[in-house]
Amino acid sequence: xxxxxxxxxxxxxxxxxxxxxxxxxxxxxxxxxxxxxxxxxxxxxxxxxxxxxxxxxxxxxxxxxxxxxxxxxxxxxxxxxxxxxxxxxxxxxxxxxxxxxxxxxxxxxxxxxxxxxxxxxxxxxxxxxxxxxxxxxxxxxxxxxxxxxxxxxxxxxxxxxxxxxxxxxxxxxxxxxxxxxxxxxxxxxxxxxxxxxxxxxxxxxxxxxxxxxxxxxxxxxxxxxxxxxxxxxxxxxxxxxxxxxxxxxxxxxxxxxxxxxxxxxxxxxxxxxxxxxxxxxxxxxxxxxxxxxxxxxxxxxxxxxxxxxxxxxxxxxxxxxxxxxxxxxxxxxxxxxxxxxxxxxxxxxxxxxxxxxxxxxxxxxxxxxxxxxxxxxxxxxxxxxxxxxxxxxxxxxxxxxxxxxxxxxxxxxxxxxxxxxxxxx
Amino acid sequence: xxxxxxxxxxxxxxxxxxxxxxxxxxxxxxxxxxxxxxxxxxxxxxxxxxxxxxxxxxxxxxxxxxxxxxxxxxxxxxxxxxxxxxxxxxxxxxxxxxxxxxxxxxxxxxxxxxxxxxxxxxxxxxxxxxxxxxxxxxxxxxxxxxxxxxxxxxxxxxxxxxxxxxxxxxxxxxxxxxxxxxxxxxxxxxxxxxxxxxxxxxxxxxxxxxxxxxxxxxxxxxxxxxxxxxxxxxxxxxxxxxxxxxxxxxxxxxxxxxxxxxxxxxxxxxxxxxxxxxxxxxxxxxxxxxxxxxxxxxxxxxxxxxxxxxxxxxxxxxxxxxxxxxxxxxxxxxxxxxxxxxxxxxxxxxxxxxxxxxxxxxxxxxxxxxxxxxxxxxxxxxxxxxxxxxxxxxxxxxxxxxxxxxxxxxxxxxxxxxxxxxxxxxxxxxxxxxxxxxxxxxxxxxxxxxxxxxxxxxxxxxxxxxxxxxxxxxxxxxxxxxxxx
Numbered sequence: 062x063x064x065x066x067x068x069x070x071x072x073x074x075x076x077x078x079x080x081x082x083x084x085x086x087x088x089x090x091x092x093x094x095x096x097x098x099x100x101x102x103x104x105x106x107x108x109x110x111x112x113x114x115x116x117x118x119x120x121x122x123x124x125x126x127x128x129x130x131x132x133x134x135x136x137x138x139x140x141x142x143x144x145x146x147x148x149x150x151x152x153x154x155x156x157x158x159x160x161x162x163x164x165x166x167x168x169x170x171x172x173x174x175x176x177x178x179x180x181x182x183x184x185x186x187x188x189x190x191x192x193x194x195x196x197x198x199x200x201x202x203x204x205x206x207x208x209x210x211x212x213x214x215x216x217x218x219x220x221x222x223x224x225x226x227x228x229x230x231x232x233x234x235x236x237x238x239x240x241x242x243x244x245x246x247x248x249x250x251x252x253x254x255x256x257x258x259x260x261x262x263x264x265x266x267x268x269x270x271x272x273x274x275x276x277x278x279x280x281x282x283x284x285x286x287x288x289x290x291x292x293x294x295x296x297x298x299x300x301x302x303x304x305x306x307x308x309x310x311x312x313x314x315x316x317x318x319x320x321x322x323x324x325x326x327x328x329x330x331x332x333x334x335x336x337x338x339x340x341x342x343x344x345x346x347x348x349x350x351x352x353x354x355x356x357x358x359x360x361x362x363x364x365x366x367x368x369x370x371x372x373x374x375x376x377x378x379x380x381x382x383x384x385x386x387x388x389x390x391x392x393x394x395x396x397x398x399x400x401x402x403x404x405x406x407x408x409x410x411x412x413x414x415x416x417x418x419x420x421x422x423x424x425x426x427x428x429x430x431x432x433x434x435x436x437x438x439x440x441x442x443x444x445x446x447x448x449x450x451x452x453x454x455x456x457x458x459x460x461x462x463x464x465x466x467x468x469x470x471x472x473x474x475x476x477x478x479x480x481x482x483x484x485x486x
Numbered sequence: 487x488x489x490x491x492x493x494x495x496x497x498x499x500x501x502x503x504x505x506x507x508x509x510x511x512x513x514x515x516x517x518x519x520x521x522x523x524x525x526x527x528x529x530x531x532x533x534x535x536x537x538x539x540x541x542x543x544x545x546x547x548x549x550x551x552x553x554x555x556x557x558x559x560x561x562x563x564x565x566x567x568x569x570x571x572x573x574x575x576x577x578x579x580x581x582x583x584x585x586x587x588x589x590x591x592x593x594x595x596x597x598x599x600x601x602x603x604x605x606x607x608x609x610x611x612x613x614x615x616x617x618x619x620x621x622x623x624x625x626x627x628x629x630x631x632x633x634x635x636x637x638x639x640x641x642x643x644x645x646x647x648x649x650x651x652x653x654x655x656x657x658x659x660x661x662x663x664x665x666x667x668x669x670x671x672x673x674x675x676x677x678x679x680x681x682x683x684x685x686x687x688x689x690x691x692x693x694x695x696x697x698x699x700x701x702x703x704x705x706x707x708x709x710x711x712x713x714x715x716x717x718x719x720x721x722x723x724x725x726x727x728x729x730x731x732x733x734x735x736x737x738x739x740x741x742x743x744x745x746x747x748x749x750x751x752x753x754x755x756x757x758x759x760x761x762x763x764x765x766x767x768x769x770x771x772x773x774x775x776x777x778x779x780x781x782x783x784x785x786x787x788x789x790x791x792x793x794x795x796x797x798x799x800x801x802x803x804x805x806x807x808x809x810x811x812x813x814x815x816x817x818x819x820x821x822x823x824x825x826x827x828x829x830x831x832x833x834x835x836x837x838x839x840x841x842x843x844x845x846x847x848x849x850x851x852x853x854x855x856x857x858x859x860x861x862x863x864x865x866x867x868x869x870x871x872x873x874x875x876x877x878x879x880x881x882x883x884x885x886x887x888x889x890x891x892x893x894x895x896x897x898x899x900x901x902x903x904x905x906x907x908x909x910x911x912x913x914x915x916x917x918x919x920x921x922x923x924x925x926x927x928x929x930x931x932x933x934x935x936x937x938x939x940x941x942x943x944x945x946x947x948x949x950x951x952x953x954x955x956x957x958x959x960x961x962x963x964x965x966x967x968x969x970x971x
Binding site: 064065068069070072073075076077090091092093094095096097098099101105106107108109110111112113114115116119120126127128129130138139140141144155158159161162163164173174175177209233234238242243244245247248250251253254257258309310312313315316317319327329330331332333334335336338340341342345359365424427428430431432435437438440441442 | 589592593594595600614617618619620621622623624635637652654655656657658659660694696698699700702703704705706707708709710711712713714715716717718721722730732736739740743747750751753754755756758759760761762763764765766767768769770793794802803805806830831832833869871872873874875876
């Protein structure tokens with residue numbers, strides 16, 4: 062099979078992985094090296110597909126042969142998709158060819174499991190090693206690690222890759238047991254724990270090396286282990302877990318393994334699907350609301366259970382309101398918390414105002430040392446003034462909305478029933 | 487006041503002064519410094535871009551304006567904005583920042599600040615898109631084995647020099663050229679990036695062998711079940727499409743998407759036939775098999791069985807069961823409350839900060855941890871997530887109760903003479919009633935033909951700040967009393 066035919070198969074097989082992040086790794090350039098590649102903090106999306114997703118990395122599978130039988134996966138053992146397998150050289154050449162033409166930031170390599178977890182993992186690590194060592198490639202590498210793979214392989218993976226990830230696949234162990242019998246959360250989490258422990262060991266070694274400054278000859282610098290951290294992904298809507306379940310698992314994962322990101326992937330149909338799966342795709346708006354909630358947990362100080370607690374207006378218990386964003390939904394349920402005084406209240410309270418992002422809040426805090434914050438300033442900040450207005454007091458604005466019911470307020474922001482249809486896809 | 491005196495001290499009453507300067511950040515900076523040093527206020531200047539202008543003589547002895555570093559960063563970006571008024575705007579900001587309004591940039595509602603922010607933002611976005619959408623094509627030149635990589639790009643603002651450093655750092659070991667209508671940037675693999683005048687598209691190559699593979703990739707990575715055209719258009723506006731080899735595929739991909747999804751949704755099957763060989767054993771089954779294979783009634787078998795324990799809900803969030811460890815014939819057993827963050831990751835009891843304190847106290851008390859059996863009343867870590875950390879949460883009666891069969895099995899198997907309960911939860915798990923550890927610590931309680939000694943949990947000592955040394959001494963004393971019959 063020609064490389065280009067393999068590319069068609071093995072990129073198609075990789076598209077259900079949501080992550081395409083290439084940010085947050087060590088800063089470096091190819092100056093003084095032999096090869097190409099740099100990283101400067103923020104990632105770059107080199108193209109966008111009509112699915113609105115960024116294309117930042119060459120995201121492919123090494124092979125889509127797989128001995129596992131995960132119902133939701135296009136590459137599962139029983140799927141009758143076409144199968145292919147790249148050689149190490151093919152992946153390395155494709156990565157470099159694409160990179161040199163500025164199509165990509167680097168490689169995101171995953172694989173179906175063939176023979177054993179260790180064997181598969183060793184193949185992935187070899188590609189990363191070849192890029193880094195043989196070609197002095199300094200672009201971004203994301204490796205999907207195989208749960209249960211040997212600790213030494215994991216150590217090598219973390220040495221060459223910027224980011225490691227292991228997919229938790231589904232929000233609950235029960236769901237995983239039903240749909241992916243060869244996987245379980247215990248072994249997945251054990252792998253995440255190993256990665257976190259490795260990172261902390263390495264960070265400690267780096268600190269120790271910095272403390273000893275007078276040693277001669279100077280010891281080689283301790284490299285960071287997977288400097289862009291680890292991430293995971295779960296499929297939503299393939300089974301009956303609620304948004305509360307999903308957010309609870311998400312909060313547990315962030316706190317337990319210091320994950321950089323938890324990705325949500327709305328279930329979407331795959332060719333030759335199992336009848337165990339729902340016939341319909343999951344609404345992308347649900348996925349979007351979960352991402353918004355994830356942001357609220359990570360950057361806005363919300364507890365995961367606050368976001369879904371008492372969501373009486375949602376269609377089902379433990380589910381997020383699809384019509385308004387979770388921050389606004391919380392504000393509508395907690396009217397007694399408001400109004401927030403933009404000129405006096407602390408950061409924590411400002412962060413709860415619908416329509417104000419972290420950046421806007423920081424700017425308001427900087428600005429109000431010098432002058433009273435006015436509604437016009439919110440406009441200049443590009444904050445969502447319409448959303449914020451009912452919930453804030455500022456120099457020239459006192460909402461007279463204390464007695465407007467939450468239901469009426471909500472109807473201002475929720476789309477009319479007819480428009481809701483368009484949210485489905 | 488300061489401003490008034492400066493106005494008064496300047497000699498510009500005769501109307502506008504024309505400032506000729508090279509229209510880039512460095513040229514403006516030199517000219518602006520000279521005007522500032524001459525005390526010329528913004529309203530008196532007429533900024534005239536002139537690529538051939540000479541730099542003003544440096545007045546080294548006179549102090550220059552002092553501005554926040556953030557202004558320099560902002561001005562560097564805004565200076566690339568394609569608009570004639572940017573130079574006067576920048577000078578006005580420079581003037582205001584250095585005349586009593588040092589905090590000016592925080593006032594985002596100020597018209598000058600709002601405008602410079604808008605300019606800088608537009609430029610940064612344009613630079614970002616340049617980094618993203620430059621597509622190199624190879625050109626073979628005589629005398630070189632490796633090709634030169636040449637791209638055509640049409641930036642919205644005058645950003646070529648500003649953005650060139652990125653390409654130099656990224657593609658340091660290639661030779662490349664980026665051609666644009668304004669000016670062209672070139673890199674020869676060493677030295678400096680050099681520039682030539684702008685050109686037109688015909689100077690750039692019109693194809694590359696790798697573009698076929700790139701298009702195949704673009705087509706294959708697209709998921710037809712997630713059409714979000716608006717999101718794509720806002721990040722990859724149509725004005726860039728003409729120079730992107732993959733963009734021609736977009737209409738076809740969108741048009742065919744619904745049909746592809748409908749076909750997939752219709753094509754579902756009940757029967758699963760394996761095509762890639764036998765599936766591996768499920769992890770839970772593997773664990774159960776290993777437990778079955780272990781020596782019957784051994785601690786190892788107990789640990790393997792406990793590894794799959796789901797007797798309470800704590801197994802959900804925790805990483806793993808942390809079973810006890812130590813010799814099967816240990817005479818002393820230490821029972822803690824539950825594993826913590828470090829123990830949950832390592833899978834071993836008392837390895838975190840509390841464990842280190844316990845180890846130190848044990849050795850001071852003359853006890854060798856390796857001769858003890860160390861375990862916990864609850865085998866899973868109970869926690870409340872808080873950002874990137876886990877806060878210890880107290881196990882409740884139900885969880886302690888659910889875990890008790892494991893603890894009882896450990897006691898039965900090890901059959902120690904003395905069981906030390908570290909903390910109230912452990913004592914409660916063992917005695918099935920609450921006792922006051924502070925009152926009864928160090929006392930020997932007869933219990934099921936053994937001796938039970940309650941004391942505090944080492945984490946209590948970690949938490950007691952100023953009394954820490956005293957508490958530690960008491961803890962060591964309690965431990966020392968274990969062996970003193």
